[in-house]
Amino acid sequence: MTLLTVWPDTGPGTVVLRTADPAEIAVELKRLGVRYEQWPVLPGVTAANALDAYRDRVERVTGTEGYVLVDAMEMTPSDDPAWRETAAGSRARFLAEHTHDDDEDRFFARGAGVFYLHVQGRVHAVLCEAGDLLSVPANTTHWFDMGTRPDYVSIRFFHDDEGWVGNFTGSDIARSFPTFDQLMAGHRAS
Ligand SMILES: [Fe+2]
Known part of the structure; x- marks a missing residue:
């Protein structure tokens, strides 16, 4: 289930809002210009079959939003040291505050990831789980943050073939807020 946590951007000491209610989350995200939808969770979805499994919905999004490239990717935990190194590199790539020239539009077919949106003087952590579509x-x-043991299948939508190029702000704000691992632990316990 999706979880939204909002703090002032001065620090995570005060929780402004914490909700797992999809309707409330949708209202909050809409105020930020973020598109959020929930699609059915299908069993056995992998990167190889995700685009087929969600074809009708993917075509609706690409048609409505004008995307020209769609792909599916997967991170499946392994104890192989090489995988752990790859996972750490993938996690590190977008772990610092940045922007993109394109929308970052992603559907989680399996697993989870956290988007932290720093807007309007607040940090909005959207813990996305299977069935969540979020467009930043x-x-x-x-x-x-995809966590220290990334585990997800996601469908990604692009307006060009360059992928998401990060324009890093140089801020270290991300280091002050709870990580994916910390948010997940609290989410599962509640
Ligand atoms: Fe990004």
Whole structure:
């Protein structure tokens, strides 16, 4: 289930809002210009079959939003040291605050990830789980944490074939807020 946690951007000491109510989350995200939808969770989805499994919905999004490239990717935990190194590199890539010139639009078919949206003087952590589609508008200051043991299948939508190029702000704000691992632990316990 999705979890939204909002703090002032001065620090995570005060929780402004914490909710797992999809309707409330949708209202909050809409105020930020973020598109959020929930799609059915299908069993056995992998990177290889995700685009087929969600074809109708993917075509609706690409048609409505004008995306020209869609792909599916997967991170499946392994104890192989090489995988752990790859996972750490993937996690590190967008763990610091940045923007993109394109929307960052992603559907989680399996697993989870946290988008931290730094807008309007607040940090909005959106813990996305299977069935969640989130679109972070171009130029929104944000960062993304997939955790120390990344585990997800996601469908990604692009307006060009360059992928998401990060324009890093140089801020270390991300280090002050709870990580994916910490948010997940609290989410599972509640
Ligand atoms: Fe990003």
